[in-house]
Amino acid sequence: MPIVIEMPKLSDTMTEGTLVKWLKKVGDTVTAGDILAEVETDKATMEMEAFDDGVLTEICVQDGSKVEVGQKLAILTAKGEKPTAAGTPPAADNKTQPAAAPAAAATEAKTIAMAPAQQNSESPPAEQSTGERIKASPLARKIAAEMRINLDEVQGSGPGGRIVRDDVVAASQSPAPTRKPAPQPEPAAPAPPVPKAPAFVPALQDKKIPLSGMRKTIAARLLESKTTIPHFYLQAEVDADPLVTFRQTLNTAAETAGLSKLTVNDFILKATVVAATRVPLANAAFGGDSIIQFADVQLACAVAVEEGLVTPVIRQAQKKSISQISAEVKDLASRARSKKLKPEEYQGGTITVSNLGSYGVEQFYAIINPPQSVIVSVGTIVKKPVINAAGQIVPGQRIILGISCDHRVVDGAVGAQFLAELKRFLENPTLLLL
Numbered sequence: 001m002p003i004v005i006e007m008p009k010l011s012d013t014m015t016e017g018t019l020v021k022w023l024k025k026v027g028d029t030v031t032a033g034d035i036l037a038e039v040e041t042d043k044a045t046m047e048m049e050a051f052d053d054g055v056l057t058e059i060c061v062q063d064g065s066k067v068e069v070g071q072k073l074a075i076l077t078a079k080g081e082k083p084t085a086a087g088t089p090p091a092a093d094n095k096t097q098p099a100a101a102p103a104a105a106a107t108e109a110k111t112i113a114m115a116p117a118q119q120n121s122e123s124p125p126a127e128q129s130t131g132e133r134i135k136a137s138p139l140a141r142k143i144a145a146e147m148r149i150n151l152d153e154v155q156g157s158g159p160g161g162r163i164v165r166d167d168v169v170a171a172s173q174s175p176a177p178t179r180k181p182a183p184q185p186e187p188a189a190p191a192p193p194v195p196k197a198p199a200f201v202p203a204l205q206d207k208k209i210p211l212s213g214m215r216k217t218i219a220a221r222l223l224e225s226k227t228t229i230p231h232f233y234l235q236a237e238v239d240a241d242p243l244v245t246f247r248q249t250l251n252t253a254a255e256t257a258g259l260s261k262l263t264v265n266d267f268i269l270k271a272t273v274v275a276a277t278r279v280p281l282a283n284a285a286f287g288g289d290s291i292i293q294f295a296d297v298q299l300a301c302a303v304a305v306e307e308g309l310v311t312p313v314i315r316q317a318q319k320k321s322i323s324q325i326s327a328e329v330k331d332l333a334s335r336a337r338s339k340k341l342k343p344e345e346y347q348g349g350t351i352t353v354s355n356l357g358s359y360g361v362e363q364f365y366a367i368i369n370p371p372q373s374v375i376v377s378v379g380t381i382v383k384k385p386v387i388n389a390a391g392q393i394v395p396g397q398r399i400i401l402g403i404s405c406d407h408r409v410v411d412g413a414v415g416a417q418f419l420a421e422l423k424r425f426l427e428n429p430t431l432l433l434l
Contacts, residue, residue, distance in 0.1 A: 003052055003076040005036070007067045016068045016213060017041050019061050028056050030076060037073075042213035044346070045339040054078045066213075070137070136163035143168045214307045225370050229286075230407040233365045234415050236423050240381045240397040243267055246429045259323075264381065265355050266326040270432045272353050272376055273297050273317045273325070275421035282418040283350050285371040286408045300349030300369065301329050303336045310336040311369060313349040322432055353378065363400035373406035374418065399426070 007017050020038040024030060030050045037048045058075035061067055134151050136144070140163045144151050147168065154171045156163035211219070243264065251261040276283040276297045284293045299317035303310050312332035314325055335341050351373075354366040357380035366377045379400040386396030401422060405415045425431055 001078065002057075003054060003078070004072055005048075005074045005076060007039070007069050007071050007073055009069045014041050014069060014213070015216075016066055018213065019063060019065050019067055019073065020045060021063050022059060024056050026056055026059055030054055030056055040213070040339065041343075042217040044336075044341040044343070046342070050076070052076060052078075134163070135161060137165065140165050140168045147172045212307045214305075214310075218308050221370060222367050225367050229368050229370060231368060231404050232407050232412065232415070233402060233404055234412070234419050235363065235365075235400060235402040236419050238399045238401055238423050238426050239386075240264075240399045240426075243426055243429045244381065244397055260327065260330075262322065262326050264357070265353075265378070266322055266329070267426065267429055267432060268355065268376075268378055269299060269301060269314075269317075269325050269329060269353055270322040271422050271425040271429075272351065273299055273320075274425055274432065275418055276351050276374075277318050278421045279414060279418040281410055281414050282374045282405075284373050284409050285350070286373065286406060291409050294350045296350070298348055298350040299325075300346075300352040300372075301332070302352060302354040302366070303333045305337050305339070310341065310346055311349055311352055312336050312341055312346050352376070357381065357399070363402060365402045365404050368404050368406055373409035374415070375404050376422070377402035377404065401426075 007019075018040040020040050022037045024034070024036050030036065031053050032051055034050045035047045036050050036056075039046055039048050054076040055078075056074060057077045060072050060074055067073065135156060136151055136154075141151070143149075143165060144154070144163075149168055149171055151163060151168075154163050154167050155161075157167050247262060247264065247267065254261055280293050281291075283297055284291050286292075296316045297318045299314040300311040301314065303312060312329075312335075314320065314328050314332070317325060320328070332341070332345060336346070349369065349372060352366075352369045352375040354375060355378040356364060357378055359380075361379055362382055363379045364377050366375045368375050379402075381397050381399050383395065383397050385393050386398070388394050388396075401419065403415060403419055403422075410418075
């Protein structure tokens with residue numbers, strides 16, 4: 001029985017991936033556990049592992065092709081089984097050819113999964129008689145065939161208009177609401193005037209940059225955040241002198257002992273964790289009919305990468321020392337920039353810190369990372385004249401901290417309490433070691 005290898009859904013936001021490079025070629029013998037190819041998702045580059053033995057008899061997409069979730073990548077034939085068709089070289093484009101064989105002659109196929117939680121992955125689109133492509137999951141196609149429902153007439157509710165099981169069931173019970181409305185003839189319109197040639201042709205052409213999977217995900221999630229989450233913002237100025245002095249003392253001792261140095265950001269991350277444990281509603285999410293208050297602080301740290309932004313997560317951060325957090329965030333950031341993070345390493349954060357201080361930004365407000373309810377924005381340390389307790393003007397160092405809050409979860413007073421705790425621990429950094 002041939003085994004169909006499809007593009008899996010590797011994260012809850014993934015709709016397509018890029019087949020970076022095939023590591024096997026047509027005719028190669030494959031053993032379970034072998035790495036077949038490298039696949040780039042919207043966050044990381046991952047290895048595609050074979051879960052069956054066989055021979056790679058067909059490759060359907062070229063290296064570098066963008067492939068929708070559920071689209072066929074290749075065919076694996078069991079050892080000793082005669083392939084139904086000779087292996088073919090990669091197609092010229094990144095779309096697989098539509099199946100045209102009748103249902104009676106179709107061969108049942110098994111799908112290889114690269115990672116868990118790949119339910120309802122869509123199959124390659126089939127051609128309609130009108131030349132359009134029908135996007136439907138394998139289960140939806142099976143049920144439609146059993147119920148003798150024409151998929152042409154079913155309105156899909158899945159991503160990109162794909163037809164899923166519930167659409168077919170609904171069409172069988174109440175056909176009218178779920179069928180696609182028949183196209184209405186448009187009234188004849190007068191012919192548009194012939195446009196004139198542009199009077200000016202720029203010497204330099206504008207550059208059109210196609211959206212990567214990561215940029216599409218960022219665009220979708222941040223648009224969702226700003227249009228569905230009621231943001232409000234608070235900020236506080238922190239006296240950074242105690243932090244800078246304490247850090248220098250620690251790093252001098254660490255260098256003598258051959259230990260890693262700590263950054264200002266390490267202290268801010270640790271202070272965020274402690275403040276979140278002191279004000280638990282800052283470490284929560286809106287659950288529709290309830291507020292979900294998390295038992296652990298899963299600390300997400302924004303990391304700039306070539307194509308956008310990734311937020312790797314430090315798990316159970318409330319149980320880790322500042323040196324442990326420092327080592328872990330350095331490792332995660334390094335692998336984030338090389339796109340080597342695993343999905344579980346950048347999903348499931350409960351509160352986020354975004355630090356633009358290294359870019360010289362003095363203050364800003366970040367967009368909440370849904371479904372979280374708080375994100376901390378950190379600016380650079382600024383040297384400025386300040387007034388001390390004696391009323392004298394003296395040199396000082398200050399950091400502006402901002403927080404963006406989801407008002408459905410965090411009220412102004414709660415946000416202020418969280419920010420006050422964060423400020424208190426940064427101005428008394430020795431408390432972070434207790």
